Amino acid sequence: MTVFTGEHEMFRQSVRNFVEKEINPHAEAWEEAGMFPAHELFPKLGALGVLGLEYDPAYGGQGADHIYTAIYGEEFGRAATGGVAMAVSVQTDMATPALHRFGSEDLKERYLTPAIKGEMVAAIAVTEPDAGSDVAGIRTRAVRDGDEWVINGTKLYITNGVQADWLCLLVRTSEEGGHRGMTQIVVPTEVEGFSVSRKLDKLGQRSSDTAELSFVDMRVPVSNTIGEIGRGFQQQMAQFQNERLIAAYMACGNMRLALDRTVAYVKERQAFGRSLADNQWIQFRLAELVAEVDLLRQYNYACADAIAAGSDPIMITKMASIAKLKSGRLQREVADWCMQFHGGIGYMEETWTARYFRDSRLLSIGGGADEVMLRIIAQLEGIGNG
Numbered sequence: 401m402t403v404f405t406g407e408h409e410m411f412r413q414s415v416r417n418f419v420e421k422e423i424n425p426h427a428e429a430w431e432e433a434g435m436f437p438a439h440e441l442f443p444k445l446g447a448l449g450v451l452g453l454e455y456d457p458a459y460g461g462q463g464a465d466h467i468y469t470a471i472y473g474e475e476f477g478r479a480a481t482g483g484v485a486m487a488v489s490v491q492t493d494m495a496t497p498a499l500h501r502f503g504s505e506d507l508k509e510r511y512l513t514p515a516i517k518g519e520m521v522a523a524i525a526v527t528e529p530d531a532g533s534d535v536a537g538i539r540t541r542a543v544r545d546g547d548e549w550v551i552n553g554t555k556l557y558i559t560n561g562v563q564a565d566w567l568c569l570l571v572r573t574s575e576e577g578g579h580r581g582m583t584q585i586v587v588p589t590e591v592e593g594f595s596v597s598r599k600l601d602k603l604g605q606r607s608s609d610t611a612e613l614s615f616v617d618m619r620v621p622v623s624n625t626i627g628e629i630g631r632g633f634q635q636q637m638a639q640f641q642n643e644r645l646i647a648a649y650m651a652c653g654n655m656r657l658a659l660d661r662t663v664a665y666v667k668e669r670q671a672f673g674r675s676l677a678d679n680q681w682i683q684f685r686l687a688e689l690v691a692e693v694d695l696l697r698q699y700n701y702a703c704a705d706a707i708a709a710g711s712d713p714i715m716i717t718k719m720a721s722i723a724k725l726k727s728g729r730l731q732r733e734v735a736d737w738c739m740q741f742h743g744g745i746g747y748m749e750e751t752w753t754a755r756y757f758r759d760s761r762l763l764s765i766g767g768g769a770d771e772v773m774l775r776i777i778a779q780l781e782g783i784g785n786g
């Protein structure tokens with residue numbers, strides 16, 4: 401059971417201050433622009449130390465325990481624009497964990513250290529037009545030519561894709577089908593043959609850029625391979641656990657804030673001669689959501705403890721899948737009720753509830769849809785292989 405130390409609490413406060421000072425004042429402008437300036441914001445995050453919380457100090461990381469990641473996630477979840485929080489978590493928990501775990505010294509020096517400092521922006525490129533939930537269906541291919549990979553294919557819905565300096569790219573490197581013959585490669589976006597085909601327009605998370613990326617005879621040294629050739633699928637599955645957990649931590653941060661703000665509103669707003677909060681229905685609905693968020697938060701802390709204790713990877717996979725599934729579903733519910741109890745003003749763009757409603761919808765789709773989480777849980781519980 402997680403008990404926060406004074407140092408954890410000080411860290412929480414410094415991250416909260418950062419979000420309030422460096423992100424929230426720009427939320428409207430970045431939402432409007434459909435992008436935030438990652439190359440301006442990330443060096444500040446690097447200086448704060450959050451881009452490499454658990455990473456080895458040899459590469460500029462903090463060498464901190466996983467509880468710090470849970471705190472950082474909750475606090476970034478409170479940001480006034482979900483897109484920035486998501487983009488930062490791509491850098492910390494989606495594009496770099498495999499490089500830290502499996503990358504060569506040279507690769508880490510060239511790509512991880514600058515990512516931790518915030519000097520380079522990273523993206524994770526797995527999804528393709530014909531393969532999202534079923535990662536084994538990817539077709540982007542890297543063919544070996546001497547000391548180089550020659551890469552051809554397309555990646556879709558890539559967060560930070562417009563601004564990224566390098567990608568953690570999952571490709572096919574052999575004719576074996578299914579889960580075999582995939583490899584992770586660090587791909588610098590300055591190399592000829594790479595292009596951003598389209599910047600995509602989204603329902604929510606509008607301050608983050610999302611792109612379709614194209615690779616045409618792009619040549620990258622074989623030494624840019626992360627870990628083992630042919631083990632890319634397995635390495636990516638391990639990396640997905642970081643992604644799913646940070647998403648769950650962020651969701652708990654934003655759900656708690658959304659409920660606090662809604663409680664303040666219903667106490668203020670009058671109808672039928674009394675405040676909205678004087679209606680037992682509203683009290684009970686909000687109380688129940690508070691209870692559910694609190695349960696999930698405690699479950700998240702159990703996940704954080706399991707990671708910090710170096711528990712069995714299968715158990716972590718199951719816990720991360722449960723946390724991601726339940727937070728995706730609960731966040732949708734919380735966003736819906738917060739809007740409902742704000743009434744008409746809640747439906748207006750001028751009120752935070754509108755953006756929150758849109759931003760919240762992604763969690764049940766991205767990073768493995770709810771059904772993919774259910775599939776993993778069903779398999780690990782021995783219920784079936786759906």
Ligand SMILES: Cc1cc2nc3c(=O)[nH]c(=O)nc-3n(C[C@H](O)[C@H](O)[C@H](O)COP(=O)(O)OP(=O)(O)OC[C@H]3O[C@@H](n4cnc5c(N)ncnc54)[C@H](O)[C@@H]3O)c2cc1C
Nearest residue numbers: 524525526527531532533557558559765766767768769771
């Ligand atoms: C805003 C945004 C940002 C993203 N960022 C990134 C990124 O940075 N990098 C990256 O690689 N990808 C990214 N993605 C892609 C995301 O991870 C995929 O969209 C997601 O995994 C779902 O894949 P898909 O869209 O191909 O849906 P599909 O695989 O076509 O599935 C469609 C739906 O079918 C259902 N479904 C799927 N499989 C099953 C099953 N076995 N049983 C029952 N139902 C099922 C689910 O409800 C699912 O939502 C992003 C997506 C979005 C929208």
